[in-house]
Amino acid sequence: MNxxxxxxxxxxxxGYKIAGRPISVVEYDNQTDPKLSLEVAQKLVEKDRVQILxxxxxxxxxxxxxxYAEKAKVPMALVGMAGSERVTLPPSRYIFTMGYADGQxxxxxxxxxxxxxxxxxxxxxxxxxxxxxxxxxAFQQEFEKRGGKIIQTILWPLGEMDLAPYFAxxxxxxxxxxxxxxxxxxxxRFFKQYFELGLDKKINLTxxxxxxxxxxxxxxxxxxxxGITSAGLYCLDFNSPENKRVTERFYAKYGKKKLMNxxxxxxxxxxxFIVTALQAIGGNIxxxxxxxxAMHNTKMKGIVSTSVSVDANGNVIRDVLIRQIQKKDGVIKxxxxxxxxxxxxxxxxxxxxPRK
Amino acid sequence: MEKKSSLGLMGGICFVLLLxxxxxxxxxxxxxxxxxxxxxx
Numbered sequence: 070m071n072x073x074x075x076x077x078x079x080x081x082x083x084g085y086k087i088a089g090r091p092i093s094v095v096e097y098d099n100q101t102d103p104k105l106s107l108e109v110a111q112k113l114v115e116k117d118r119v120q121i122l123x124x125x126x127x128x129x130x131x132x133x134x135x136x137y138a139e140k141a142k143v144p145m146a147l148v149g150m151a152g153s154e155r156v157t158l159p160p161s162r163y164i165f166t167m168g169y170a171d172g173q174x175x176x177x178x179x180x181x182x183x184x185x186x187x188x189x190x191x192x193x194x195x196x197x198x199x200x201x202x203x204x205x206x207a208f209q210q211e212f213e214k215r216g217g218k219i220i221q222t223i224l225w226p227l228g229e230m231d232l233a234p235y236f237a238x239x240x241x242x243x244x245x246x247x248x249x250x251x252x253x254x255x256x257x258r259f260f261k262q263y264f265e266l267g268l269d270k271k272i273n274l275t276x277x278x279x280x281x282x283x284x285x286x287x288x289x290x291x292x293x294x295x296g297i298t299s300a301g302l303y304c305l306d307f308n309s310p311e312n313k314r315v316t317e318r319f320y321a322k323y324g325k326k327k328l329m330n331x332x333x334x335x336x337x338x339x340x341x342f343i344v345t346a347l348q349a350i351g352g353n354i355x356x357x358x359x360x361x362x363a364m365h366n367t368k369m370k371g372i373v374s375t376s377v378s379v380d381a382n383g384n385v386i387r388d389v390l391i392r393q394i395q396k397k398d399g400v401i402k403x404x405x406x407x408x409x410x411x412x413x414x415x416x417x418x419x420x421x422x423p424r425k
Numbered sequence: 426m427e428k429k430s431s432l433g434l435m436g437g438i439c440f441v442l443l444l445x446x447x448x449x450x451x452x453x454x455x456x457x458x459x460x461x462x463x464x465x466x
Contacts, residue, residue: 076464092459094462094464095462110465117463121461122465123464125466352460
């Protein structure tokens with residue numbers, strides 16, 4: 070939903086028009102179901118005759134649709150496939166992945182954890198499935214390359230409700246944890262037990278961005294969150310005229326009930342990227358090859374990133390922010406500690422997790 | 426009488442405007458086909 074808000078925000082800004090041609094949007098909800106996603110993609114292409122697909126979805130659904138889009142020769146911009154599929158699947162000229170993927174944030178984050186936060190002995194925690202372990206692996210690779218040591222990797226069955234027994238396994242010498250759990254409910258449960266057990270007083274946390282979004286966990290756990298670091302693609306507090314402008318437009322359109330956030334910014338930038346490419350070819354979407362070339366050649370300024378572009382495989386290149394939750398101007402929020410410019414996927418030094 | 430006339434005049438203006446909007450849009454767009462984007466969330 071947040072991604073869609075970003076799409077709409079940008080389209081409204083350009084008056085739903087590119088190079089004199091109106092933009093018509095057809096939309097469905099795939100409910101993050103792979104089978105339904107494929108049906109929806111077929112419907113969009115074969116019945117609604119859309120010329121560009123925009124999918125904001127999970128990895129399984131994205132993979133299901135990817136093959137179809139390529140076969141149908143319809144360019145697709147994805148905000149999904151956050152695992153290592155971008156590296157393991159053969160690249161396609163029709164697919165552009167605009168969100169993050171394994172390693173793209175964990176690599177600079179692990180580097181920062183070692184070099185700037187001074188962590189030397191860390192633990193990894195998460196459910197035992199590829200969506201989680203791929204991120205833990207990405208963090209471990211860079212952290213240990215820098216000289217740190219992962220002294221524990223604590224995994225649990227996906228869907229496990231009680232994490233207390235797993236927290237109890239943490240060795241006393243662990244200085245910090247890098248965890249990954251999928252979904253809002255799991256993240257809330259992780260924090261609830263981490264705080265209830267008083268671990269925040271003993272062990273630091275450096276997390277995936279979803280754990281530390283200003284609109285999500287900060288209003289729930291408030292000042293307990295202070296000090297937690299994360300890597301991210303967006304930060305509400307980032308001081309730039311473009312962030313200020315887009316954020317003001319976001320609130321003007323949607324109200325302040327929900328804060329401007331990462332998903333909305335990625336949705337906004339994805340649509341802007343498509344429109345920028347279309348403008349470069351005078352809106353002539355019927356020239357598919359021309360549009361694909363224009364997408365590959367597009368380089369634009371992001372809301373917080375100095376530049377957003379794609380590599381030869383259609384994977385996004387953008388700045389990665391290291392954020393920390395602080396109390397600033399009386400408000401508990403993420404602030405930017407550091408910026409790693411133009412991080413690629415895969416980032417330098419990253420290799421895909423070996424299969425079991 | 427005056428009131429009736431002004432209402433009649435307003436009706437005329439509205440009619441012209443309603444016609445003018447779509448014609449104006451077509452002119453602005455040069456009658457071009459829309460670019461169709463499919464969104465799936």
